[in-house]
Amino acid sequence: MAFTGIATATTAIAASPLDEGMTSYRHGNFxxxxxxxxxxxxxxxxxxxxxxxxxxxxxxxxSTDQPGGWTMMEAAAQNGHPDANMVLARRLEATNGAQNDIKLHYTIAAQKNQTQAMLWLALDAIDQGDDTTARNFLTKAWDEGDPRAATLLATRFAENDAERIEYLSAAAKMGELRAAAYLAEISREQDDRVGAVGWCAIASGLPGHAANVDWKEIGMAVEKTCAQYDEDLKPAARAQNRSNVDQFLADFFAGYKPWKPWRPCTIREP
Structure with a gap:
């Protein structure tokens, strides 16, 4: 009897049919x-x-069955799948559907922590002049890890420069290129040539976002795209600045954890 519990604890748990289906879907075995x-x-x-x-x-x-597919999409939404609400909202937007219906789908999705929906609702609230609601949606979306929300909080609701830079830096480290672009301009205003060139390079989507970093390629791309930020320096100072930029980028990519935005008909990883 003593061995029964041990055997049970070590027995592998079989994948559920849903897990098996999702594995096939991920691997393209449709x-x-x-x-x-x-x-x-x-x-x-x-x-x-x-x-x-x-x-x-x-x-x-x-076989393609759009009427049946959309009926099933609606069933998925009714049964609580937030991404189905997102797709239905997008469809209504594309077909000039009623604004109230669009907003309802986004609201239901947001209630289930769908950050893309929260961003839509935040921007809608801004358009309506309701900054309190907008900020609440953005704060929630950022709490859920969406760096685009941090960029919007920085540019619209940050109370001081320190808070603005904190939001933007956190967003940029998750791959939000717009945040990096703002940081490049802030660095330029502060006469931080290393930060200006470095953030510009990141904002431009230059090499280094992948695992294998080609620093020669980065250097050539930086010169082409971001030279305006230190072109007035004397040659020796400019060379030193670029060396410092290399270190800036190396440090950045060492801790780089890009966030993947929602896309329809994909399986969101936990």
Whole structure:
């Protein structure tokens, strides 16, 4: 009897049908994922409904069935899948749907921590002159890790330069290129030539965002794109500045953890 608990604890847990379907979907085995999702969707599983609806609408792994796909997308939304609400909102925007219906879908998605929806609602609130609501949505989106929200908080609601730079730096470290562009201009205003060139390089999406960094290629790209920030320095000072920029970029990319924005019909990683 004593060994029963040990054996149970070490027994591998079999993947659920939904997990198997999602694995097939991730790997592009769409015929297999559709076969797995279909009975789950019929049982009301929102994730299976959402991903299968994407396949049906786009004719991937199954015959194209847009009416049926959109009906299933609506079922996924009704069963609580926030990405389905996002897709339905986007469809309504593209087809000039009613603004109230669009906002309702985004509101439901935001209530389920969909940060893309929170950003839409924040920008809508700004358009309506409701800064309090906008700031609340942006703060929530940033709490959920969306760096675009930090950029908007920095540019619209930061109470001082220190807070603005803190937001922008955190956003840039997660791959928000607009935040890096703002930091380049702030550095220029502060006569920080290293920061100005370095942040400009990052904002320009130059090499280094990948695992293998080619510093020669970076140097050539920096000279082409960001030279205006230190072109007035004397040659020796400029060479030293570029050396310091190299170190700035090396330090930046050592801790670089890019954030992936939401895209429709993809599986969000935990």
């Amino acid at each position: 015929e297999d994922s559709a076969k797995t999702f279909t009975p789950l969707a019929q049982q009301g599983n929102a994730t299976a409904q959402y991903l299968l609806s994407c396949q049906m609408i786009n004719g991937i792994g199954v």
